[in-house]
Amino acid sequence: MPAESSRRSPLADISQRPLSSRTQQIASSQTCAGTGEENNVPSRRLLEIFSAAQAGSAGRKRSLKLALDDSDSSTQKHILNAINTTSGIISSINCKTQPPSNLCTKSTVPSRSFRSNRPQGMTSTLARIQTFGRRRCQPCYVSTRFLLLDYISRPSDVYTFISQDGSTLVPPFSCAYNNVANDARYLAVGDEDGAIHIVNTKKDDSHPASTTQILAHQNAIFDLCWTRDDSKIVSVSGDQTARLHDVETKKCLGTFSGHSGSIKSISMKQSDDNIFATAARDGNVMIWDVRCSSTASPRGDISYRPADRLINVHTSTRRAAPTKKTKHGSDGANTASAVQYMLHNDNILASTGSLDGSIKFWDVRNHGSYFRHTFPTPIQASKYTPITKRAHGMTSMALSPDGVSLFAVSSDNHIYMYNTTALDSPIQSFGGSGFACSSYYIKISVSPDGRYIAAGSSKDLYVWEIARPHKKPFIFQGPEREVTGVDWARDLGQGTELSGCSDDATVRTWKANRDLVQECNETNSLRNMHGMVTELSV
Incomplete structure (x- = not known):
């Protein structure tokens, strides 16, 4: 029908169209008087080249050029001239049919192609990332920070x-x-009296009556962790011991x-629940x-000795300025405040001090080589550049x-980010906006x-x-005093949770609930009853 033919692309099926006068001259000059199959080879190849040019396949044209190596030079010359002529025609047609580059539909994202200013679609962007890598297609970073505003902590x-x-109420520490x-969704909480409370955060009002409680230590629990199968918990305390508990x-x-x-x-070691490391105030x-x-007592209690030890890992030989006193007191100058097993190599242990x-890296395969020295030498150490005259620790x-x-x-009120494969100076820092690291808890x-x-x-x-350290942080409101231990829920199913321990003797959990957030924003009295999330302006 005429209407359908008018809507077809100008080069929809070039092989079925009559050749132009210029093309007929090229084809006729390469054919003989006979009509045999061998005499029509240049014409057939010319049609194949036109089809390849229509698809915009440069690789196809190169392969056809190589296929003509056995032809005479005059044939190659005329065919290559036809390729250039047809490519120019197609380029001009594409320029006329393409929409302006400043138009962007709803199905596109603001990422740009490598050689064009036209926006790419989401599917095209992801495909080019897999094919050429991020550097070539230059995709934009998609931020999800607006989702944090949907988090809220209910009573x-x-x-x-x-x-x-x-x-009395007992303050939690970890x-x-x-x-x-x-x-x-099981949250283990260590308190000041040395007890471990396991709370099911999926249930409302899961308070002490329905909470699993383990009497673990005789002093405050400063840190704890689960084994990978969640059957056991290891806790460390101010009573100078670590203990393994069956949940x-x-x-x-x-x-x-x-x-x-x-x-x-x-x-805990990343690949083995049987091995873990601890850091203490003794340095x-x-x-x-x-x-x-291990040894067993007459009552059946099992006691373990350390398999290896690193002595004075963060002791300074120079006299340093006294640490800032807080309401909790201060850690000593010899304190090893934190320890962390690496993931890229679980034989490397990181430690830091007060x-x-x-930050120092230690190779735990060097068994016995560290505790023979009073001041052992790490395999790597970060560069510390103090921003104030007073000494600061981690x-x-x-x-x-x-x-x-x-x-x-x-303790200088900043969080520093390091590259684990090349430990040197911090590659990024986070802080400001009222954030204060006021104690070593x-x-x-x-x-x-x-x-x-x-x-x-x-x-x-x-x-x-x-990914955006220049942006100011979100503030999760609710606690009335200092927040010490924090942790994220491990899953990402319905939106992960965030919990924090506070010196007001509470543990507060924030969850995503957009409907409740909108309702609280409309009613001030309701807003004051919940822990909201605010985003500071830049």
Whole structure:
């Protein structure tokens, strides 16, 4: 029909159209008087070249050029001239039919192609990333920071714990989500009295009556972690011991003794739950293995000795300025405040201290080579450039899910990011906007998707977007006093959770609930009852 033919592309089927006068001259000059099949080869190849030019395939044209190597030079000359002529015609047609570059439909994203200013579609962008890499197609970073504004902490998301005698509320110091069971919604909380509380955050009003409680230590629990199968919990305490507990039976499976100061941090080996490391105020880092170095008492209690130890890992030989006093007191100049196993190489252990402000890498395969020296030498050490005259130290470390970045929070009110494969100076820092690391109890945690980092503060909980450090942080409101331990839920199913321990004797959990956030924004009285999230302006 005429209407259908008018809508067809000018080069829809060039092989079925009559040749122009110029093309007929080229074809006739290369054919003989006979009509045999061998005499029509140049004409057939010319039609194939036109079809390849229509598809815009430069590789096809090159392959056809190589296929004509056995033809005479005059044939190649005329065919290549036809290629150039046809390519110019197609380019001019495409320029007339393409829409202006300043038009952008709803199905496109503001990413640009390598050689054009035209916006690309989302599917095209992702395909080019897989084919050519990010540097070639230059895609834009898609931020999800606006989703954090949907987080809110309801009154039922606030948990309190009572002392053993039932007279007072006990402040929590540390918290950790489990890994796999129950959609990673079990939160273990260590309090000042040495008890571990396991809360199911999926249930409302899950308070002490329905909370699993383990009497673990005789002093405050400063850090704890789950095994990969969530069957056991390892906790460290101010009573200078670490202990392994069975979650189901609530029994202590072993006590790890060897430190002469309060244990501040624990890190499980990434590939083996039988091995973990601890850092303490005595300045030592110890490595423990539950498969060896154990003794049993007449009552059946199992005690473990350290499998390896690093002595004075962050002791400075120079006299430093005194550390700032806080309401909690201060850690000594010899304190090893945090320890972390690496992911890219689980034989490398990172440590940091409360004085020198540096991070050090240790190769744990050098068994026995460290504790023979009073001041052991690490395999790598970060460069510390103090921003003030007073010495500052690190209080906590956290590893990104991919193991590429290591974060450490400093008492100079900044969080520093390091490259784990080339430990040197910090590659990025986060801080400002009222964030204050006011004590050595403040910890940090990286979200499961690796996009955000959360940290406790002198008041409220702060969250930064890692890819946009120039942006000011989000403030998760609700706590009335200092926030110490923080942790993200491990799953990303219905939106992950974020929890924080506060000195107001509460543990508060923030969850995504857009409808409730909108309702609170419309009613001030309702807003004051919930822990909201605010985004500071730049």
